[in-house]
Amino acid sequence: MEGVFPEPLRQAIKALAFLPGLGEKSATRLALYLVRRPERAEELAAALRALSRIKLCRECGNFTEAELCGLCASPDRDRSVICVVEDPAALSAIESAGVFHGRYHVLHGVLSPRDGLGPEELRIPELLERVRKDNVQEVLIGLSPTAAGEATAAYIVELLNDLPVRVTRLACGLALGMEVRYADHLTLKRALLSREVLK
Numbered sequence: 001m002e003g004v005f006p007e008p009l010r011q012a013i014k015a016l017a018f019l020p021g022l023g024e025k026s027a028t029r030l031a032l033y034l035v036r037r038p039e040r041a042e043e044l045a046a047a048l049r050a051l052s053r054i055k056l057c058r059e060c061g062n063f064t065e066a067e068l069c070g071l072c073a074s075p076d077r078d079r080s081v082i083c084v085v086e087d088p089a090a091l092s093a094i095e096s097a098g099v100f101h102g103r104y105h106v107l108h109g110v111l112s113p114r115d116g117l118g119p120e121e122l123r124i125p126e127l128l129e130r131v132r133k134d135n136v137q138e139v140l141i142g143l144s145p146t147a148a149g150e151a152t153a154a155y156i157v158e159l160l161n162d163l164p165v166r167v168t169r170l171a172c173g174l175a176l177g178m179e180v181r182y183a184d185h186l187t188l189k190r191a192l193l194s195r196e197v198l199k
């Protein structure tokens with residue numbers, strides 16, 4: 001590509017090619033599209049710059065601009081139930097099903113020693129702390145029924161064993177290996193309404 005495109009265009013292609021799912025070909029196509037539509041490029045640049053304002057909610061770990069995310073700040077959410085999810089995409093999928101009115105705890109991953117993801121990185125101590133201090137009655141495990149999700153769920157259930165809290169998980173409808181963030185509304189709704197009691 002050396003010499004074919006000017007430096008800024010080459011830089012844009014390089015930056016876009018870093019995005020998951022985009023190879024150099026798609027990155028080049030997008031960069032060429034954006035260079036012809038500067039107003040779109042400006043819009044995109046502004047939206048991307050604004051992402052630096054996003055941080056993690058100090059309660060649940062969801063993405064937020066303020067100290068607390070909208071769900072944690074809302075007085076309408078049931079504080080006695082916490083749904084543990086793998087990532088904000090799973091939170092969003094469960095929220096879209098429209099039947100869960102409690103609050104969440106976002107792990108930002110599942111246990112994976114190989115990737116350096118242990119209990120500390122997943123904010124599991126914070127989950128226990130919330131269960132203790134907020135008088136939580138139920139922890140709903142909303143993790144995907146994948147091998148790593150199951151291992152993480154088992155670990156959390158064991159930690160919660162000594163605490164006076166009910167532990168449930170998403171049940172019927174979710175096929176083994178299915179990821180929560182990709183499940184459709186109806187499946188999630190069913191899984192949320194008929195949760196399995198673990199403890």
Ligand SMILES: [Zn+2]
Pocket residue numbers: 057058059060061062068069070071072073
């Ligand atoms: Zn929150």
